[in-house]
Amino acid sequence: MLRIFLFLFLLSQSYSYAEEINLESPFYKLGWKNLENSKTSYVSIPTANASLEVLESEIYLDEKKTIKNYLEYETGVNTNIEDINENFILIDKENFYKVEIEYNSSGYVSSNRYKNFTKDQIMKTINDRSPPDLVSKISWVLEPNLSENHVVTFGYRVDWSDGYISYEYEGLVLGKEGYVNTKLVTDGDGSETTDFFEFYDSIIQGVSESIKFNEGFLYSDFKTEDYKSAYNLTNIIDGSFGTGLSTDPTNHIINCLVTTKALKSGGLTENDYPRFAGKVMELVVMDLRNQIADISEDEEMNVISGMYDAQSFSKNQNNITYTNTIELSGDNENDKVKYEYKNKIVFQNNKPKTFYANIDQTGFTFNEWNLKLNCRDYDYSSEEIAKAGEIPGKSKISKEAIEKLLKRVPKN
Numbered sequence: 001m002l003r004i005f006l007f008l009f010l011l012s013q014s015y016s017y018a019e020e021i022n023l024e025s026p027f028y029k030l031g032w033k034n035l036e037n038s039k040t041s042y043v044s045i046p047t048a049n050a051s052l053e054v055l056e057s058e059i060y061l062d063e064k065k066t067i068k069n070y071l072e073y074e075t076g077v078n079t080n081i082e083d084i085n086e087n088f089i090l091i092d093k094e095n096f097y098k099v100e101i102e103y104n105s106s107g108y109v110s111s112n113r114y115k116n117f118t119k120d121q122i123m124k125t126i127n128d129r130s131p132p133d134l135v136s137k138i139s140w141v142l143e144p145n146l147s148e149n150h151v152v153t154f155g156y157r158v159d160w161s162d163g164y165i166s167y168e169y170e171g172l173v174l175g176k177e178g179y180v181n182t183k184l185v186t187d188g189d190g191s192e193t194t195d196f197f198e199f200y201d202s203i204i205q206g207v208s209e210s211i212k213f214n215e216g217f218l219y220s221d222f223k224t225e226d227y228k229s230a231y232n233l234t235n236i237i238d239g240s241f242g243t244g245l246s247t248d249p250t251n252h253i254i255n256c257l258v259t260t261k262a263l264k265s266g267g268l269t270e271n272d273y274p275r276f277a278g279k280v281m282e283l284v285v286m287d288l289r290n291q292i293a294d295i296s297e298d299e300e301m302n303v304i305s306g307m308y309d310a311q312s313f314s315k316n317q318n319n320i321t322y323t324n325t326i327e328l329s330g331d332n333e334n335d336k337v338k339y340e341y342k343n344k345i346v347f348q349n350n351k352p353k354t355f356y357a358n359i360d361q362t363g364f365t366f367n368e369w370n371l372k373l374n375c376r377d378y379d380y381s382s383e384e385i386a387k388a389g390e391i392p393g394k395s396k397i398s399k400e401a402i403e404k405l406l407k408r409v410p411k412n
Contacts, residue, residue, distance in 0.1 A: 021093055030073060031066030032059040035093075042212075046087045048103035048180055049217040050173070053210035054090065061089045090207065097184060097200070099207050105178040107229035108222045110288060111146060114233045117247050119143045125238040125247040126156070136161050142169065142201050144237055150174040150219040153205045154237060157188075165190055169200055171208025172236060176221045178229070179236070182208045230286045242288075254283040254345065254352040256375040258304065259388040266357075266371035270391070275300055278389020280380055281355070281373070285313070285320060285345075292322055292345075304357055304371060306341030320345045338362050345375070352377055 021028065028035060033043075034054055042051045046062055054060055061067050064081050067089055071079045088101035119140060127138050135158060142155035155169035164187070171182035184204050188196070213219070231242040231250055242250030260277045268276070281301040285292050294307040302308050306324045313322040326339045342358040357371040380388075 027073065027095075030069045031061060031063070033062065034059045038093075045101060045103060045180060045211070047105070048087060048175075048213075049177070050103070050175065050180055050211055050213040052088070052090075052101070052207065052212075055092075058090055058092050060091070062087070097186070097203050099203065100183045101207075102181045102183075103178060104181060106231070107178060107227040108176060108219075109172075109174050109179050109229045109231070109233055109236065111150065111174065111233040113248055114146060117234055122234065122238050122247050123156070125240060125245060128245050129239055134161055135159070141167060141197055142204070146233070147209070149209065151208050151211075152233065152237070153201075153208050155200065155204065167192075167200065169204040170237075171204050171211075172233070173208055173211045173213075174219045174233070175213040176217045176219060176226065180208075180211050181236075182211075228289055230289055232288060250287045252285040252287075252352065253377055254285065254355070254375050255377070255379060256281040256283070256352075256355045256373040257380050257384060257388050258301075258373060260391055262371055262373055266369050267367065268369055268371075273391050276304065277391065278385055280385065281305055283345075283355075286310075292320065303339070304359075304373075306339060306343060306357070306359065318347045320347070 023029075023035070034041075034056075038056045038059075040056045041054060043054050043060065043062065044051045061070055064084055067084055067086050068079050068081050070089060071077075071084070085102050086100045087103050090099045090101065091097065122144065123138065123140060127135075130138055137159045139157050139159075140154070141157050142153065144152050144154040146152045151171065151173050153169070153171040155167060158166045158168060160166070166185060166187050169184040171180075173180040173182070182204060184200065186200060215221075232248065234248045235242040235246060235250055238247045240246035240249075242248070243253060258276045258279050258281060260273050263273055263276055279298050279301060280296065281294065281304060282296045283292060283305065284295050289310070290312055291310040292307070292313045293310040294302055294305040296302070296305070306322075306326060308326065311322045311324055313320045321342070321344045323343070324341045326341075328337045328339075329335065338361070340360040340362075344356040345352060346354045346356070352375040355371075355373040355375050357369065357373075359367075359369040359371070361367040361369070
């Protein structure tokens with residue numbers, strides 16, 4: 001109904017597209033579809049297993065090549081086609097509005113906990129996450145509303161520090177394997193009337209509600225064993241994706257610094273110190289998947305964490321524990337090393353505090369390592385990393401080595 005209302009509204013403005021549009025304009029030569037012989041029809045969204053309704057009054061781009069041409073035309077900046085996130089761009093023929101459409105294949109996004117939070121709580125998170133030097137205030141103009149069709153639309157006003165005002169609208173259409181994200185941005189001066197908001201509300205709601213997933217890919221087609229997203233609906237709306245400042249924290253980044261002191265206490269020989277000392281092990285705990293993963297930039301950290309892929313964990317009060325066995329082959333067929341892990345992470349006041357690794361290594365020799373590493377949820381400084389890599393009895397790390405270590409620090 002909203003799409004019909006929008007079409008009738010545009011017709012009521014007495015726009016005659018055939019007469020007013022100059023098809024020879026460079027803008028209309030970017031590869032737009034539905035430009036001539038226009039009709040209202042459903043069009044597939046690439047890679048999404050979904051389609052949306054395109055009105056007779058609208059034109060669209062649905063190929064990366066033409067979207068690239070459009071972005072370069074609009075910005076004047078060369079765009080790498082690999083960096084393009086949009087799957088679809090929809091505008092009305094007079095270019096009164098533009099809706100960018102992107103499919104995210106993150107997995108099934110749970111909406112179960114969405115009702116546990118108020119709109120004010122979500123908006124507080126959005127404001128807390130915004131850069132204070134750029135943004136003065138963000139406020140709702142269309143509060144989030146989750147429909148029975150598993151579609152949520154929302155919009156907010158952004159008051160920028162330089163006095164500029166923008167209005168940003170989004171829609172999230174949930175499916176079995178991911179979600180379609182619709183986005184619309186326009187500007188204003190703060191004197192906008194009810195007609196203004198009703199118009200843009202109808203666009204984002206109408207486009208979003210018109211999107212339909214194919215059979216087998218509907219939200220209701222989800223089964224327990226299907227792939228789940230690491231973040232939930234609230235995490236997407238507040239822009240946190242469950243990490244850091246979040247209305248509903250679901251993903252926890254843990255940084256653990258490996259020191260020579262910890263290696264010595266843990267039973268490792270001095271020959272292993274250069275291999276591990278002064279490196280940061282970065283882990284992510286994903287509550288919704290009940291999984292933990294090693295996302296360290298240095299692959300040597302996998303030997304300590306015991307993870308080359310995500311592992312299930314058990315949670316007991318303030319502790320997370322997991323076990324794993326890794327077998328590695330040497331240069332010869334019979335040369336094999338087996339690592340058995342019984343690891344634990346201790347939290348204090350919901351913050352990561354300590355990582356314990358109990359590692360039995362069998363193969364060429366038998367070793368048992370019992371490591372204890374200090375951890376936290378933010379990065380280590382260059383000075384802390386340099387100090388951690390110092391080996392007793394040897395010269396301190398050179399400036400060049402410090403710079404090399406810094407390149408290993410994960411960038412959040």
